[in-house]
Amino acid sequence: MSSEIIKGLPRFAMAFQPIADTMTGAVFAQEALARGRDGEGAVSVFDKVPQSRRHLFESLCRQRALEAVKEIGLGETRISLNVSPEAVLDPEFGILETIRVARTLGLHERQLILEFTEKQKTADIRAIRDLIIPFRKRGMMVALDDFGAGYNGIQTLLELKPDVVKFDMGLINRIDTCEMQQTLISSLAEACSRLDIIVVAEGVETLPQARMLQSMGIALMQGYLFARPAVGLLPAPAEAVMAKLM
Numbered sequence: 001m002s003s004e005i006i007k008g009l010p011r012f013a014m015a016f017q018p019i020a021d022t023m024t025g026a027v028f029a030q031e032a033l034a035r036g037r038d039g040e041g042a043v044s045v046f047d048k049v050p051q052s053r054r055h056l057f058e059s060l061c062r063q064r065a066l067e068a069v070k071e072i073g074l075g076e077t078r079i080s081l082n083v084s085p086e087a088v089l090d091p092e093f094g095i096l097e098t099i100r101v102a103r104t105l106g107l108h109e110r111q112l113i114l115e116f117t118e119k120q121k122t123a124d125i126r127a128i129r130d131l132i133i134p135f136r137k138r139g140m141m142v143a144l145d146d147f148g149a150g151y152n153g154i155q156t157l158l159e160l161k162p163d164v165v166k167f168d169m170g171l172i173n174r175i176d177t178c179e180m181q182q183t184l185i186s187s188l189a190e191a192c193s194r195l196d197i198i199v200v201a202e203g204v205e206t207l208p209q210a211r212m213l214q215s216m217g218i219a220l221m222q223g224y225l226f227a228r229p230a231v232g233l234l235p236a237p238a239e240a241v242m243a244k245l246m
């Protein structure tokens with residue numbers, strides 16, 4: 001994109017955080033996360049972007065992330081890109097543009113995951129689902145992000161029919177001690193398995209949490225226990241932690 005378009009937008013870099021497969025040791029995907037110049041999180045970076053330019057900025061983040069993995073080398077893993085549902089259908093800065101960029105860089109749809117977070121109930125999920133059918137047929141995965149938080153609940157799951165569901169940190173943060181979380185999460189994991197939906201637990205921070213999740217059949221995990229987001233590289237999950245879980 002030209003420097004004229006970028007003018008007035010905050011400076012940012014793309015960081016990556018792995019989603020670890022704790023059964024096989026593989027990295028299921030690397031999630032791309034925007035970071036500010038001084039390491040601020042994605043939310044504070046996006047807060048600096050005027051509302052009218054959010055779609056453009058999101059699109060720019062995805063483009064930078066794709067360019068970065070192209071340079072670093074994605075290997076056998078996938079890249080997971082965040083998309084807000086209200087931006088997906090934007091003809092100029094929506095998902096078609098991101099897929100065009102990915103193709104130009106020589107990446108295949110099966111290397112892509114799109115993570116949808118619904119922050120406000122505005123998106124036409126059915127229209128989104130229809131738009132992405134051809135790419136899903138070619139292997140692109142769709143993830144429902146932050147499941148259990150905000151508007152990302154069961155209705156969105158039913159409408160989007162995602163390949164992957166990411167359980168929000170707030171659902172699993174006391175999984176090792178809270179019986180209510182244990183009952184809820186094991187039931188949800190069981191339901192997802194019967195629907196052929198892959199489960200990822202987000203925000204995993206301790207070994208007891210990870211072990212409890214494994215005992216419920218949840219193998220894919222993301223969080224500080226495994227790796228913090230890092231700029232300029234695709235971090236591997238901590239070896240010592242993986243060794244204890246495999």
Ligand SMILES: [Ca+2]
Nearest residue numbers: 031082115145
């Ligand atoms: Ca996400």
